[in-house]
Amino acid sequence: MRLRSDSRTISPRRAMASVVLAAISVLFIRTVPAIAKHKAAQQPAQQERQFAFWYEDWKPDTWEKLQPANVLIGVPANAVAEIHGKGGNTLHYVTFYQAKFGNVFLKNQEDLAAVGFHTPEGYLPSAFGGENNYVLCSNSQELRTRALAYVDEIVRTKKFDGLFVDNTYLPPATTQVCDAKHAHVTPGENGGSAYVDLLGAVYSAVKKANPSAVVMINPGNPAKFMLQSHGHTAWDFSDYTLWESYGYASAVGAGHDRWKQTIEASFDLAKSPNAQRVLALSYPKTDTEALYSYAVASAFGFRYTANLGVSEQGKEGAGGHYGIFAPKLPNLIGSPANPPPAPGTTVLKREYKNGTCIVNLGQSDYVVVADRSATLYAENGSSKLQKGQRYSLPPGKSAILKY
Numbered sequence: 001m002r003l004r005s006d007s008r009t010i011s012p013r014r015a016m017a018s019v020v021l022a023a024i025s026v027l028f029i030r031t032v033p034a035i036a037k038h039k040a041a042q043q044p045a046q047q048e049r050q051f052a053f054w055y056e057d058w059k060p061d062t063w064e065k066l067q068p069a070n071v072l073i074g075v076p077a078n079a080v081a082e083i084h085g086k087g088g089n090t091l092h093y094v095t096f097y098q099a100k101f102g103n104v105f106l107k108n109q110e111d112l113a114a115v116g117f118h119t120p121e122g123y124l125p126s127a128f129g130g131e132n133n134y135v136l137c138s139n140s141q142e143l144r145t146r147a148l149a150y151v152d153e154i155v156r157t158k159k160f161d162g163l164f165v166d167n168t169y170l171p172p173a174t175t176q177v178c179d180a181k182h183a184h185v186t187p188g189e190n191g192g193s194a195y196v197d198l199l200g201a202v203y204s205a206v207k208k209a210n211p212s213a214v215v216m217i218n219p220g221n222p223a224k225f226m227l228q229s230h231g232h233t234a235w236d237f238s239d240y241t242l243w244e245s246y247g248y249a250s251a252v253g254a255g256h257d258r259w260k261q262t263i264e265a266s267f268d269l270a271k272s273p274n275a276q277r278v279l280a281l282s283y284p285k286t287d288t289e290a291l292y293s294y295a296v297a298s299a300f301g302f303r304y305t306a307n308l309g310v311s312e313q314g315k316e317g318a319g320g321h322y323g324i325f326a327p328k329l330p331n332l333i334g335s336p337a338n339p340p341p342a343p344g345t346t347v348l349k350r351e352y353k354n355g356t357c358i359v360n361l362g363q364s365d366y367v368v369v370a371d372r373s374a375t376l377y378a379e380n381g382s383s384k385l386q387k388g389q390r391y392s393l394p395p396g397k398s399a400i401l402k403y
Contacts, residue, residue: 023348028196037182048125048334049303050071051279052066052069052320052329054073054075054104055309056308057076058078058313063083066327067327069088070087074308080159088325090162091161091162092154092164094166095167096143098127098128100134106134113181114213116312117137117191118137118178118180120179122175123135128167138185138191138194139178139185139197140182140308141182141185142182142183144185148201150212151206156209156210157338160215162210162213163202164217164242165215165216165217169227177191185198194229196223196227196233196234199217202237207342214239215237215239216240216241216391217240217242218242218323220243222243222274223266223269236334240303241279244281244329245258246262247262247280247296250283252317252318259372266300273283275301276302279302279303279305280293280302280303282305284325290328291377291379292359294357294398295357296359296398298323298352298357298383299357301335301350306325307325330382331354331355332352332355333352345361347359347360354403355402356401357400358400358401367390367393367396368399369389369390370385370387376401
């Protein structure tokens with residue numbers, strides 16, 4: 001037998017050595033992926049993200065109160081080390097829409113000339129009101145510089161795991177062009193488009209500082225958020241998008257219940273590939289309201305959270321942070337296992353890895369039949385259901401079966 005290489009004849013002994021080496025190489029190639037696969041299988045799975053807001057002082061028992069949340073939003077800097085030590089992540093609160101004097105983005109009255117949004121009527125006041133509270137010019141070169149320096153400090157120095165960007169740009173600044181004399185990043189661009197550009201620069205800076213960091217934005221209702229620039233939207237520059245006042249608003253009286261418009265918009269957004277990037281923030285007052293809002297959000301495939309703190313728990317007033325509900329809710333894990341409900345559906349039903357959520361939007365009772373033994377979470381608390389056992393779910397109510 002002769003093996004040819006570069007047209008030269010190889011001796012039988014060298015040929016045999018080549019065959020042995022080739023066999024060893026094949027064995028090595030086959031074995032290394034198997035070893036790597038085995039090692040990968042031994043690695044613990046990445047913890048599923050569970051979100052919670054916290055806008056109050058951090059205390060020794062706060063972490064336990066917020067379980068099973070592991071991504072905590074709005075926490076103070078002095079909580080970061082403890083949260084990291086417990087395996088959690090932190091998102092720093094920031095807004096690039098507005099600022100009051102004494103803020104890192106707006107120092108004083110004179111500083112408005114560098115970063116304020118100016119129109120023929122003067123500097124735009126914030127849509128949220130408040131003394132000396134002004135809209136920031138999203139197109140200001142100086143604001144861009146300050147924003148990027150701020151990101152570097154928060155992510156690199158203070159070790160936050162990303163940003164929660166509140167108050168995504170609001171009218172009328174979205175359609176107007178700032179006429180201030182300060183330098184603009186893109187001269188002539190309206191505030192809404194410039195904001196998308198600013199968000200893009202911030203997003204890139206966050207990822208450069210920490211590729212695994214998270215950026216979450218709050219446009220209010222993402223189903224109605226239409227700002228875009230150069231073919232991009234804010235969806236392109238965020239990992240998650242908040243839907244604030246999902247179903248229940250932080251208001252008293254009739255303004256508290258927003259379910260009609262929320263469910264109508266949810267049908268549309270649930271069909272979007274961005275659905276699982278939506279975090280529904282509801283403001284329930286009771287455990288029953290919390291379960292209902294959680295079940296609806298889960299039925300549409302959205303993530304869910306429902307607290308900002310505890311200082312206003314039980315109080316009847318607009319803007320109330322109504323309390324902590326996450327520890328009492330059944331924890332549905334993983335992504336939905338079946339398609340979202342179609343518009344016009346009167347019973348919302350969605351399967352998860354460890355359970356099923358059901359919401360009855362109809363006018364009559366819906367009979368839930370357990371296809372296996374499960375714990376039923378409903379308006380009156382939790383109870384055990386055996387396989388084949390039935391539960392009658394009234395109109396306007398929700399239930400979750402957890403296996």
